[in-house]
Amino acid sequence: MAVRVSSDDFDISEEMAKLSSGDTGIGGVALFVGKVRGDVKGQPLVSMTLEHYPGMTEAELGRIEAEACSRFKLSASLIVHRVGELKPGDNIVLVIACAPHRQDAFAGAEYLMDYLKTRAPFWKKETLGDGSAQWVDARESDEDAATAWSQTTK
Amino acid sequence: MAVRVSSDDFDISEEMAKLSSGDTGIGGVALFVGKVRGDVKGQPLVSMTLEHYPGMTEAELGRIEAEACSRFKLSASLIVHRVGELKPGDNIVLVIACAPHRQDAFAGAEYLMDYLKTRAPFWKKETLGDGSAQWVDARESDEDAATAWSQTTK
Amino acid sequence: MTERQSPPEVTLRYFAWLRERAGVSEERLALPADIVTVRDLLLWQARRGQAFEQAFAKPEAIRVAIDHAHVKPTAAVANAREIAFFPPVTGG
Amino acid sequence: MTERQSPPEVTLRYFAWLRERAGVSEERLALPADIVTVRDLLLWQARRGQAFEQAFAKPEAIRVAIDHAHVKPTAAVANAREIAFFPPVTGG
Numbered sequence: 001m002a003v004r005v006s007s008d009d010f011d012i013s014e015e016m017a018k019l020s021s022g023d024t025g026i027g028g029v030a031l032f033v034g035k036v037r038g039d040v041k042g043q044p045l046v047s048m049t050l051e052h053y054p055g056m057t058e059a060e061l062g063r064i065e066a067e068a069c070s071r072f073k074l075s076a077s078l079i080v081h082r083v084g085e086l087k088p089g090d091n092i093v094l095v096i097a098c099a100p101h102r103q104d105a106f107a108g109a110e111y112l113m114d115y116l117k118t119r120a121p122f123w124k125k126e127t128l129g130d131g132s133a134q135w136v137d138a139r140e141s142d143e144d145a146a147t148a149w150s151q152t153t154k
Numbered sequence: 155m156a157v158r159v160s161s162d163d164f165d166i167s168e169e170m171a172k173l174s175s176g177d178t179g180i181g182g183v184a185l186f187v188g189k190v191r192g193d194v195k196g197q198p199l200v201s202m203t204l205e206h207y208p209g210m211t212e213a214e215l216g217r218i219e220a221e222a223c224s225r226f227k228l229s230a231s232l233i234v235h236r237v238g239e240l241k242p243g244d245n246i247v248l249v250i251a252c253a254p255h256r257q258d259a260f261a262g263a264e265y266l267m268d269y270l271k272t273r274a275p276f277w278k279k280e281t282l283g284d285g286s287a288q289w290v291d292a293r294e295s296d297e298d299a300a301t302a303w304s305q306t307t308k
Numbered sequence: 309m310t311e312r313q314s315p316p317e318v319t320l321r322y323f324a325w326l327r328e329r330a331g332v333s334e335e336r337l338a339l340p341a342d343i344v345t346v347r348d349l350l351l352w353q354a355r356r357g358q359a360f361e362q363a364f365a366k367p368e369a370i371r372v373a374i375d376h377a378h379v380k381p382t383a384a385v386a387n388a389r390e391i392a393f394f395p396p397v398t399g400g
Numbered sequence: 401m402t403e404r405q406s407p408p409e410v411t412l413r414y415f416a417w418l419r420e421r422a423g424v425s426e427e428r429l430a431l432p433a434d435i436v437t438v439r440d441l442l443l444w445q446a447r448r449g450q451a452f453e454q455a456f457a458k459p460e461a462i463r464v465a466i467d468h469a470h471v472k473p474t475a476a477v478a479n480a481r482e483i484a485f486f487p488p489v490t491g492g
Contacts (some may be wrong), residue, residue, distance in 0.1 A: 002419060008420055011167055012170060012185075013165055013166045013167040013168075020189070021243065022243075024191060024193070024243045025191060025192065025193075026189055026191070027188065027190075027191045027192060028186065029186065029187040029189065030184070030186050030263075031166075031185040031187070031210075032183070032184050032256065032259070032260070033170070033182070033183040033185070034181065034182055034256065034492050035174070035181055035183065036181075037179060037180070037181045037254065038178025039179075039180065041176070050491065051415060051416055052491070053413070053415055053465070053468075054452060055468055056465055056468035056469075056484065058466070059469070060469075060470075075222025079274070088178040089175065091180045092491075092492065093491070093492050094461065100191065102186065102267060103295075103299070105186070106186070106260070106264050106267075109184075109260075110260050113260075113492060116492050117489070117490075117491065117492040118489065119470065119489065120487055120489060120491050121484075121486060121491075122490065122491025122492070123416035123489065123490050123491070124490045124491070125416070126260040133450070135416055135417045135487065135488040137488075137490070138487070138489065138490050139490075142492075145257070149182070163337045188400050204399070205323060205324055207321070207323055207373070207376075207392060207394070207398070209376055210373055210376035210377075213376040213377070214376070214377075214378075233400075237400060246399075247399070247400050256492075267400060270399060270400050271397070271398075271399065273378065274397060274399050274400075275323065275373070275397055275399075276397055276398065276399025276400070277323060277324035277394065277395065277397065277398055278398045279324070281348070289324055289395065289398075290398040291396075291398070292395070292396030292397065292398050293398075296400075298378065
Protein backbone atom coordinates (compact mmCIF):
# COMPACT_ATOMS: atom_id res chain seq x y z
CA MET A 1 0.00 0.00 0.00
CA ALA A 2 1.59 3.28 -1.06
CA VAL A 3 0.74 6.81 -2.10
CA ARG A 4 2.97 9.33 -3.84
CA VAL A 5 2.59 12.93 -4.99
CA SER A 6 5.13 14.15 -7.52
CA SER A 7 5.67 16.54 -10.40
CA ASP A 8 7.48 13.74 -12.25
CA ASP A 9 5.85 11.34 -14.69
CA PHE A 10 5.51 7.65 -13.79
CA ASP A 11 6.25 4.44 -15.68
CA ILE A 12 3.34 2.04 -15.42
CA SER A 13 5.32 -1.18 -16.06
CA GLU A 14 7.91 -0.20 -13.47
CA GLU A 15 5.33 0.73 -10.84
CA MET A 16 3.40 -2.47 -11.42
CA ALA A 17 6.56 -4.60 -11.22
CA LYS A 18 7.63 -2.94 -7.94
CA LEU A 19 4.15 -3.51 -6.51
CA SER A 20 3.43 -7.08 -7.60
CA SER A 21 6.68 -8.92 -8.28
CA GLY A 22 7.40 -11.63 -5.76
CA ASP A 23 3.78 -12.09 -4.69
CA THR A 24 2.47 -15.10 -6.64
CA GLY A 25 -0.84 -14.87 -4.79
CA ILE A 26 -1.80 -12.07 -7.19
CA GLY A 27 -4.04 -13.26 -10.04
CA GLY A 28 -5.28 -9.91 -11.32
CA VAL A 29 -4.00 -6.34 -11.50
CA ALA A 30 -6.34 -3.50 -12.42
CA LEU A 31 -4.74 -0.19 -13.37
CA PHE A 32 -6.12 3.21 -14.23
CA VAL A 33 -4.31 6.15 -15.80
CA GLY A 34 -5.95 9.58 -15.92
CA LYS A 35 -4.69 11.83 -18.72
CA VAL A 36 -4.95 15.50 -19.67
CA ARG A 37 -7.46 15.95 -22.50
CA GLY A 38 -6.63 18.39 -25.28
CA ASP A 39 -9.86 20.36 -25.23
CA VAL A 40 -12.35 21.86 -22.80
CA LYS A 41 -15.87 22.03 -24.23
CA GLY A 42 -14.49 22.48 -27.74
CA GLN A 43 -11.81 25.02 -26.74
CA PRO A 44 -8.20 23.86 -27.09
CA LEU A 45 -6.40 23.42 -23.78
CA VAL A 46 -2.87 24.81 -23.55
CA SER A 47 -1.96 23.46 -20.12
CA MET A 48 -3.38 22.28 -16.83
CA THR A 49 -1.92 23.20 -13.46
CA LEU A 50 -2.53 20.94 -10.49
CA GLU A 51 -2.41 22.41 -7.00
CA HIS A 52 -2.66 20.27 -3.89
CA TYR A 53 -2.57 20.48 -0.10
CA PRO A 54 0.73 18.91 1.00
CA GLY A 55 0.28 16.86 4.12
CA MET A 56 -3.47 16.47 3.79
CA THR A 57 -3.11 14.88 0.33
CA GLU A 58 -0.94 12.06 1.64
CA ALA A 59 -3.16 11.61 4.70
CA GLU A 60 -6.35 11.51 2.64
CA LEU A 61 -4.95 9.19 -0.04
CA GLY A 62 -3.74 6.90 2.74
CA ARG A 63 -7.22 6.83 4.28
CA ILE A 64 -8.82 6.12 0.87
CA GLU A 65 -6.37 3.29 0.26
CA ALA A 66 -6.93 1.77 3.71
CA GLU A 67 -10.68 1.89 3.14
CA ALA A 68 -10.32 0.17 -0.27
CA CYS A 69 -8.16 -2.56 1.27
CA SER A 70 -10.72 -3.19 4.00
CA ARG A 71 -13.63 -3.40 1.51
CA PHE A 72 -11.94 -5.56 -1.14
CA LYS A 73 -9.46 -8.41 -0.93
CA LEU A 74 -6.45 -6.49 -2.22
CA SER A 75 -2.90 -7.83 -2.10
CA ALA A 76 -1.32 -4.44 -2.81
CA SER A 77 -2.29 -1.01 -4.10
CA LEU A 78 -0.70 2.21 -5.28
CA ILE A 79 -1.82 5.76 -5.93
CA VAL A 80 0.50 8.18 -7.75
CA HIS A 81 -0.77 11.71 -8.44
CA ARG A 82 1.11 14.39 -10.31
CA VAL A 83 1.09 18.10 -9.47
CA GLY A 84 2.33 21.20 -11.28
CA GLU A 85 1.91 22.13 -14.92
CA LEU A 86 0.84 19.40 -17.35
CA LYS A 87 0.19 19.38 -21.10
CA PRO A 88 -2.48 17.59 -23.20
CA GLY A 89 -1.70 13.86 -23.34
CA ASP A 90 0.29 13.95 -20.09
CA ASN A 91 -0.46 11.45 -17.33
CA ILE A 92 -2.18 12.90 -14.24
CA VAL A 93 -2.85 9.97 -11.99
CA LEU A 94 -2.06 6.25 -11.69
CA VAL A 95 -4.00 3.82 -9.58
CA ILE A 96 -3.08 0.13 -9.25
CA ALA A 97 -4.99 -2.56 -7.36
CA CYS A 98 -3.59 -6.11 -7.11
CA ALA A 99 -5.80 -8.97 -5.89
CA PRO A 100 -6.07 -12.75 -6.02
CA HIS A 101 -9.14 -12.37 -8.28
CA ARG A 102 -10.03 -9.89 -11.01
CA GLN A 103 -13.34 -8.70 -9.54
CA ASP A 104 -11.60 -7.38 -6.41
CA ALA A 105 -8.84 -5.81 -8.50
CA PHE A 106 -11.34 -3.96 -10.73
CA ALA A 107 -13.57 -2.90 -7.82
CA GLY A 108 -10.54 -1.77 -5.81
CA ALA A 109 -9.15 0.40 -8.63
CA GLU A 110 -12.55 1.92 -9.39
CA TYR A 111 -13.17 2.63 -5.69
CA LEU A 112 -9.75 4.29 -5.34
CA MET A 113 -10.46 6.54 -8.35
CA ASP A 114 -13.99 7.48 -7.26
CA TYR A 115 -12.86 8.54 -3.79
CA LEU A 116 -9.68 10.17 -5.02
CA LYS A 117 -11.84 12.37 -7.29
CA THR A 118 -14.12 13.48 -4.46
CA ARG A 119 -11.90 13.53 -1.35
CA ALA A 120 -8.22 14.03 -2.21
CA PRO A 121 -7.30 17.74 -2.03
CA PHE A 122 -6.27 18.45 -5.63
CA TRP A 123 -7.48 21.32 -7.78
CA LYS A 124 -7.09 21.78 -11.52
CA LYS A 125 -6.66 25.10 -13.28
CA GLU A 126 -7.01 25.08 -17.05
CA THR A 127 -5.27 27.53 -19.38
CA LEU A 128 -7.10 27.76 -22.71
CA GLY A 129 -6.07 28.74 -26.22
CA ASP A 130 -7.43 32.28 -25.83
CA GLY A 131 -5.12 32.88 -22.86
CA SER A 132 -7.86 32.63 -20.23
CA ALA A 133 -7.37 30.48 -17.15
CA GLN A 134 -10.11 28.93 -15.04
CA TRP A 135 -10.45 26.59 -12.09
CA VAL A 136 -12.24 23.36 -12.96
CA ASP A 137 -15.64 22.91 -11.33
CA ALA A 138 -16.30 19.74 -9.37
CA ARG A 139 -18.48 17.29 -11.30
CA GLU A 140 -21.66 16.10 -9.67
CA SER A 141 -21.26 12.74 -11.42
CA ASP A 142 -18.05 12.21 -9.42
CA GLU A 143 -19.89 12.83 -6.15
CA ASP A 144 -22.56 10.37 -7.28
CA ALA A 145 -19.97 7.71 -8.11
CA ALA A 146 -18.43 7.95 -4.64
CA THR A 147 -21.83 8.01 -2.94
CA ALA A 148 -22.85 4.84 -4.78
CA TRP A 149 -20.14 2.86 -2.92
CA SER A 150 -21.54 3.85 0.47
CA GLN A 151 -24.84 2.28 -0.57
CA THR A 152 -23.33 -1.07 -1.54
CA THR A 153 -23.32 -3.57 1.26
CA LYS A 154 -20.20 -5.42 0.24
CA MET B 155 -8.84 -1.74 -31.77
CA ALA B 156 -6.46 -4.68 -31.85
CA VAL B 157 -6.12 -8.27 -30.66
CA ARG B 158 -2.96 -10.36 -30.45
CA VAL B 159 -2.13 -13.91 -29.41
CA SER B 160 1.51 -14.62 -28.62
CA SER B 161 3.83 -16.78 -26.56
CA ASP B 162 5.90 -13.65 -25.80
CA ASP B 163 5.43 -11.43 -22.77
CA PHE B 164 4.13 -7.88 -23.21
CA ASP B 165 5.26 -4.52 -21.85
CA ILE B 166 2.31 -2.59 -20.45
CA SER B 167 3.82 0.90 -20.79
CA GLU B 168 4.79 0.22 -24.38
CA GLU B 169 1.39 -1.21 -25.34
CA MET B 170 -0.41 1.71 -23.72
CA ALA B 171 1.82 4.27 -25.43
CA LYS B 172 1.26 2.64 -28.83
CA LEU B 173 -2.49 2.63 -28.23
CA SER B 174 -3.07 6.08 -26.77
CA SER B 175 -0.27 8.44 -27.80
CA GLY B 176 -1.39 11.12 -30.19
CA ASP B 177 -5.06 10.98 -29.19
CA THR B 178 -5.59 13.83 -26.72
CA GLY B 179 -9.30 13.03 -26.58
CA ILE B 180 -8.44 10.22 -24.18
CA GLY B 181 -9.02 11.18 -20.53
CA GLY B 182 -8.88 7.73 -18.95
CA VAL B 183 -7.18 4.42 -19.62
CA ALA B 184 -8.22 1.28 -17.73
CA LEU B 185 -5.90 -1.72 -17.90
CA PHE B 186 -6.08 -5.23 -16.59
CA VAL B 187 -3.31 -7.80 -16.31
CA GLY B 188 -4.10 -11.41 -15.49
CA LYS B 189 -1.24 -13.34 -13.86
CA VAL B 190 -0.42 -16.96 -13.07
CA ARG B 191 -0.98 -17.66 -9.37
CA GLY B 192 1.53 -19.83 -7.54
CA ASP B 193 -0.90 -22.25 -5.98
CA VAL B 194 -4.02 -24.22 -6.80
CA LYS B 195 -6.22 -24.84 -3.74
CA GLY B 196 -3.16 -24.93 -1.49
CA GLN B 197 -1.04 -27.08 -3.85
CA PRO B 198 2.00 -25.36 -5.37
CA LEU B 199 1.71 -24.81 -9.13
CA VAL B 200 4.77 -25.66 -11.22
CA SER B 201 3.55 -24.35 -14.56
CA MET B 202 0.46 -23.53 -16.58
CA THR B 203 0.07 -24.38 -20.26
CA LEU B 204 -2.33 -22.36 -22.38
CA GLU B 205 -3.83 -23.94 -25.49
CA HIS B 206 -5.99 -21.99 -27.91
CA TYR B 207 -7.87 -22.37 -31.20
CA PRO B 208 -5.90 -20.36 -33.77
CA GLY B 209 -8.21 -18.54 -36.13
CA MET B 210 -11.25 -18.70 -33.88
CA THR B 211 -9.38 -16.94 -31.05
CA GLU B 212 -8.66 -13.89 -33.17
CA ALA B 213 -12.20 -13.91 -34.60
CA GLU B 214 -13.82 -14.19 -31.17
CA LEU B 215 -11.59 -11.57 -29.52
CA GLY B 216 -12.37 -9.26 -32.44
CA ARG B 217 -16.11 -9.76 -31.92
CA ILE B 218 -15.79 -9.16 -28.16
CA GLU B 219 -13.83 -5.98 -28.80
CA ALA B 220 -16.33 -4.71 -31.40
CA GLU B 221 -19.16 -5.36 -28.95
CA ALA B 222 -17.35 -3.46 -26.16
CA CYS B 223 -16.75 -0.51 -28.49
CA SER B 224 -20.42 -0.39 -29.46
CA ARG B 225 -21.59 -0.52 -25.82
CA PHE B 226 -19.12 1.98 -24.35
CA LYS B 227 -17.59 5.17 -25.68
CA LEU B 228 -14.09 3.80 -26.24
CA SER B 229 -11.37 5.64 -28.13
CA ALA B 230 -9.17 2.56 -28.49
CA SER B 231 -8.79 -0.90 -27.04
CA LEU B 232 -6.37 -3.80 -27.01
CA ILE B 233 -6.41 -7.46 -26.02
CA VAL B 234 -3.15 -9.43 -25.77
CA HIS B 235 -3.33 -13.07 -24.67
CA ARG B 236 -0.36 -15.35 -24.16
CA VAL B 237 -0.25 -19.05 -25.03
CA GLY B 238 2.20 -21.87 -24.25
CA GLU B 239 3.88 -22.66 -20.96
CA LEU B 240 3.84 -20.03 -18.23
CA LYS B 241 5.24 -19.93 -14.68
CA PRO B 242 3.81 -18.49 -11.43
CA GLY B 243 3.98 -14.68 -11.56
CA ASP B 244 3.98 -14.61 -15.37
CA ASN B 245 1.54 -12.38 -17.23
CA ILE B 246 -1.30 -14.22 -19.03
CA VAL B 247 -3.48 -11.50 -20.49
CA LEU B 248 -3.54 -7.74 -21.00
CA VAL B 249 -6.65 -5.71 -21.68
CA ILE B 250 -6.59 -1.95 -22.28
CA ALA B 251 -9.59 0.35 -22.79
CA CYS B 252 -9.09 4.05 -23.59
CA ALA B 253 -12.01 6.48 -23.35
CA PRO B 254 -12.74 10.18 -22.92
CA HIS B 255 -14.08 9.44 -19.40
CA ARG B 256 -13.03 6.98 -16.72
CA GLN B 257 -16.39 5.25 -16.30
CA ASP B 258 -16.37 4.07 -19.93
CA ALA B 259 -12.72 3.01 -19.67
CA PHE B 260 -13.39 0.91 -16.55
CA ALA B 261 -16.61 -0.60 -17.90
CA GLY B 262 -14.95 -1.35 -21.24
CA ALA B 263 -11.99 -3.15 -19.66
CA GLU B 264 -14.21 -5.13 -17.31
CA TYR B 265 -16.54 -6.10 -20.15
CA LEU B 266 -13.62 -7.24 -22.31
CA MET B 267 -12.30 -9.43 -19.49
CA ASP B 268 -15.68 -10.93 -18.59
CA TYR B 269 -16.38 -11.96 -22.19
CA LEU B 270 -12.83 -13.04 -22.86
CA LYS B 271 -13.12 -15.42 -19.90
CA THR B 272 -16.35 -16.99 -21.17
CA ARG B 273 -16.09 -16.84 -24.98
CA ALA B 274 -12.49 -16.75 -26.17
CA PRO B 275 -11.24 -20.28 -26.97
CA PHE B 276 -8.38 -20.65 -24.47
CA TRP B 277 -7.84 -23.60 -22.14
CA LYS B 278 -5.49 -23.82 -19.17
CA LYS B 279 -3.73 -26.95 -18.02
CA GLU B 280 -2.04 -26.83 -14.63
CA THR B 281 1.00 -28.89 -13.65
CA LEU B 282 1.22 -29.25 -9.86
CA GLY B 283 4.07 -29.90 -7.45
CA ASP B 284 3.25 -33.61 -7.20
CA GLY B 285 3.74 -33.99 -10.97
CA SER B 286 0.04 -34.30 -11.78
CA ALA B 287 -1.49 -32.22 -14.57
CA GLN B 288 -5.12 -31.19 -14.88
CA TRP B 289 -7.30 -29.07 -17.12
CA VAL B 290 -8.83 -26.09 -15.32
CA ASP B 291 -12.62 -26.24 -14.91
CA ALA B 292 -14.66 -23.27 -16.10
CA ARG B 293 -15.86 -21.12 -13.22
CA GLU B 294 -19.57 -20.49 -12.91
CA SER B 295 -18.82 -17.03 -11.48
CA ASP B 296 -17.25 -16.12 -14.83
CA GLU B 297 -20.40 -17.16 -16.68
CA ASP B 298 -22.44 -15.08 -14.23
CA ALA B 299 -20.23 -12.03 -14.76
CA ALA B 300 -20.72 -12.19 -18.52
CA THR B 301 -24.45 -12.83 -18.21
CA ALA B 302 -24.83 -9.77 -15.97
CA TRP B 303 -23.81 -7.50 -18.87
CA SER B 304 -26.62 -8.84 -21.08
CA GLN B 305 -29.06 -7.72 -18.38
CA THR B 306 -27.76 -4.16 -18.23
CA THR B 307 -29.60 -1.80 -20.53
CA LYS B 308 -26.69 0.54 -21.19
CA MET C 309 -26.60 -39.69 -66.81
CA THR C 310 -25.24 -37.59 -63.92
CA GLU C 311 -22.59 -38.82 -61.54
CA ARG C 312 -23.81 -39.00 -57.95
CA GLN C 313 -22.16 -36.08 -56.09
CA SER C 314 -20.04 -37.22 -53.16
CA PRO C 315 -21.01 -35.56 -49.82
CA PRO C 316 -18.79 -32.57 -48.96
CA GLU C 317 -15.97 -33.11 -46.50
CA VAL C 318 -15.67 -31.14 -43.30
CA THR C 319 -12.71 -30.53 -40.97
CA LEU C 320 -13.29 -31.59 -37.36
CA ARG C 321 -11.05 -30.16 -34.63
CA TYR C 322 -10.62 -31.09 -30.98
CA PHE C 323 -9.14 -29.08 -28.10
CA ALA C 324 -7.98 -29.49 -24.48
CA TRP C 325 -9.17 -32.66 -22.70
CA LEU C 326 -11.46 -33.51 -25.59
CA ARG C 327 -8.43 -33.72 -27.89
CA GLU C 328 -6.57 -35.83 -25.35
CA ARG C 329 -9.46 -38.25 -24.82
CA ALA C 330 -10.40 -38.55 -28.49
CA GLY C 331 -6.73 -39.00 -29.34
CA VAL C 332 -6.96 -36.76 -32.39
CA SER C 333 -6.57 -33.02 -32.89
CA GLU C 334 -7.89 -32.72 -36.42
CA GLU C 335 -9.52 -34.92 -39.04
CA ARG C 336 -11.19 -34.45 -42.39
CA LEU C 337 -14.24 -36.52 -43.38
CA ALA C 338 -17.73 -36.53 -44.85
CA LEU C 339 -20.50 -36.61 -42.26
CA PRO C 340 -23.32 -39.15 -42.63
CA ALA C 341 -26.29 -37.57 -44.42
CA ASP C 342 -28.64 -38.05 -41.45
CA ILE C 343 -26.69 -35.64 -39.23
CA VAL C 344 -28.64 -32.38 -39.30
CA THR C 345 -27.89 -30.54 -36.06
CA VAL C 346 -24.92 -30.15 -33.74
CA ARG C 347 -26.76 -32.37 -31.28
CA ASP C 348 -26.97 -35.16 -33.90
CA LEU C 349 -23.27 -34.77 -34.48
CA LEU C 350 -22.43 -35.03 -30.76
CA LEU C 351 -24.46 -38.24 -30.44
CA TRP C 352 -22.79 -39.67 -33.56
CA GLN C 353 -19.33 -38.84 -32.19
CA ALA C 354 -20.09 -40.81 -28.99
CA ARG C 355 -20.59 -43.95 -31.13
CA ARG C 356 -17.25 -43.79 -32.96
CA GLY C 357 -15.34 -46.32 -30.86
CA GLN C 358 -13.99 -46.39 -27.33
CA ALA C 359 -11.89 -43.21 -27.34
CA PHE C 360 -14.70 -41.08 -28.77
CA GLU C 361 -17.25 -42.76 -26.52
CA GLN C 362 -15.20 -41.59 -23.54
CA ALA C 363 -14.55 -38.13 -24.95
CA PHE C 364 -18.20 -37.48 -25.84
CA ALA C 365 -19.80 -39.28 -22.87
CA LYS C 366 -21.24 -36.01 -21.52
CA PRO C 367 -22.34 -33.97 -24.55
CA GLU C 368 -23.69 -31.19 -22.27
CA ALA C 369 -20.09 -30.53 -21.13
CA ILE C 370 -18.94 -29.96 -24.70
CA ARG C 371 -18.97 -26.68 -26.60
CA VAL C 372 -19.08 -26.52 -30.39
CA ALA C 373 -17.98 -23.90 -32.89
CA ILE C 374 -18.77 -23.86 -36.61
CA ASP C 375 -16.42 -21.88 -38.81
CA HIS C 376 -14.88 -20.07 -35.79
CA ALA C 377 -18.16 -19.03 -34.14
CA HIS C 378 -19.85 -20.54 -31.07
CA VAL C 379 -23.06 -22.43 -31.92
CA LYS C 380 -25.87 -24.06 -29.96
CA PRO C 381 -26.78 -27.77 -30.06
CA THR C 382 -29.75 -26.88 -32.27
CA ALA C 383 -27.58 -25.27 -34.97
CA ALA C 384 -27.50 -26.91 -38.42
CA VAL C 385 -24.23 -28.45 -39.58
CA ALA C 386 -24.97 -28.08 -43.31
CA ASN C 387 -22.37 -26.06 -45.25
CA ALA C 388 -19.92 -26.06 -42.33
CA ARG C 389 -16.29 -26.04 -43.44
CA GLU C 390 -14.81 -26.53 -39.96
CA ILE C 391 -16.46 -27.83 -36.79
CA ALA C 392 -14.61 -27.68 -33.47
CA PHE C 393 -15.29 -29.49 -30.18
CA PHE C 394 -13.94 -28.29 -26.84
CA PRO C 395 -14.67 -27.95 -23.11
CA PRO C 396 -15.94 -24.64 -21.67
CA VAL C 397 -13.20 -22.05 -22.12
CA THR C 398 -10.90 -21.10 -19.22
CA GLY C 399 -8.64 -18.35 -20.60
CA GLY C 400 -7.78 -14.96 -19.15
CA MET D 401 -2.23 36.16 40.81
CA THR D 402 -2.25 34.23 37.52
CA GLU D 403 -1.47 35.75 34.17
CA ARG D 404 -4.41 35.63 31.73
CA GLN D 405 -3.58 32.93 29.17
CA SER D 406 -3.51 34.27 25.61
CA PRO D 407 -5.80 32.33 23.24
CA PRO D 408 -3.94 29.66 21.20
CA GLU D 409 -2.96 30.52 17.65
CA VAL D 410 -4.09 28.48 14.68
CA THR D 411 -2.75 28.22 11.13
CA LEU D 412 -5.28 29.03 8.40
CA ARG D 413 -4.60 27.83 4.84
CA TYR D 414 -6.29 28.67 1.55
CA PHE D 415 -6.26 26.80 -1.76
CA ALA D 416 -7.24 27.23 -5.43
CA TRP D 417 -9.65 30.10 -6.19
CA LEU D 418 -10.17 30.71 -2.48
CA ARG D 419 -6.47 31.45 -2.10
CA GLU D 420 -6.55 33.73 -5.16
CA ARG D 421 -9.62 35.68 -3.98
CA ALA D 422 -8.53 35.98 -0.35
CA GLY D 423 -5.06 37.05 -1.53
CA VAL D 424 -3.34 34.88 1.09
CA SER D 425 -2.19 31.26 1.15
CA GLU D 426 -1.42 30.91 4.84
CA GLU D 427 -1.73 32.97 8.03
CA ARG D 428 -1.31 32.38 11.73
CA LEU D 429 -3.65 34.00 14.24
CA ALA D 430 -5.81 33.56 17.32
CA LEU D 431 -9.51 33.11 16.56
CA PRO D 432 -12.08 35.20 18.49
CA ALA D 433 -13.39 33.25 21.48
CA ASP D 434 -16.99 33.26 20.23
CA ILE D 435 -16.15 31.10 17.19
CA VAL D 436 -17.26 27.59 18.12
CA THR D 437 -18.05 25.74 14.89
CA VAL D 438 -16.72 25.71 11.35
CA ARG D 439 -19.89 27.52 10.29
CA ASP D 440 -19.12 30.35 12.76
CA LEU D 441 -15.62 30.54 11.30
CA LEU D 442 -16.90 30.77 7.70
CA LEU D 443 -19.27 33.63 8.64
CA TRP D 444 -16.44 35.43 10.49
CA GLN D 445 -14.12 35.08 7.47
CA ALA D 446 -16.73 36.77 5.24
CA ARG D 447 -16.51 39.88 7.45
CA ARG D 448 -12.70 40.32 7.28
CA GLY D 449 -12.58 43.02 4.59
CA GLN D 450 -13.30 43.16 0.90
CA ALA D 451 -11.06 40.30 -0.33
CA PHE D 452 -12.35 37.83 2.26
CA GLU D 453 -15.91 39.03 1.74
CA GLN D 454 -15.58 38.07 -1.92
CA ALA D 455 -13.79 34.78 -1.21
CA PHE D 456 -16.30 33.64 1.42
CA ALA D 457 -19.46 35.07 -0.18
CA LYS D 458 -20.88 31.57 -0.73
CA PRO D 459 -19.91 29.50 2.33
CA GLU D 460 -21.83 26.47 0.97
CA ALA D 461 -19.31 26.31 -1.92
CA ILE D 462 -16.39 26.05 0.50
CA ARG D 463 -14.95 22.87 1.98
CA VAL D 464 -13.04 22.86 5.27
CA ALA D 465 -10.41 20.53 6.70
CA ILE D 466 -9.13 20.54 10.28
CA ASP D 467 -5.69 19.01 10.83
CA HIS D 468 -5.72 17.35 7.39
CA ALA D 469 -9.19 15.75 7.64
CA HIS D 470 -12.43 16.86 5.98
CA VAL D 471 -14.95 18.28 8.46
CA LYS D 472 -18.61 19.39 8.33
CA PRO D 473 -19.85 22.92 9.06
CA THR D 474 -21.05 21.68 12.46
CA ALA D 475 -17.57 20.53 13.56
CA ALA D 476 -15.95 22.31 16.52
CA VAL D 477 -12.82 24.39 15.87
CA ALA D 478 -11.44 24.06 19.41
CA ASN D 479 -7.95 22.53 19.63
CA ALA D 480 -7.43 22.79 15.85
CA ARG D 481 -3.79 23.34 14.89
CA GLU D 482 -4.45 23.93 11.18
CA ILE D 483 -7.68 24.82 9.41
CA ALA D 484 -7.84 24.81 5.59
CA PHE D 485 -10.40 26.35 3.24
CA PHE D 486 -10.83 25.24 -0.36
CA PRO D 487 -13.34 24.66 -3.17
CA PRO D 488 -14.66 21.11 -3.88
CA VAL D 489 -11.74 18.99 -5.05
CA THR D 490 -11.18 18.28 -8.75
CA GLY D 491 -8.15 15.97 -8.91
CA GLY D 492 -7.70 12.70 -10.72
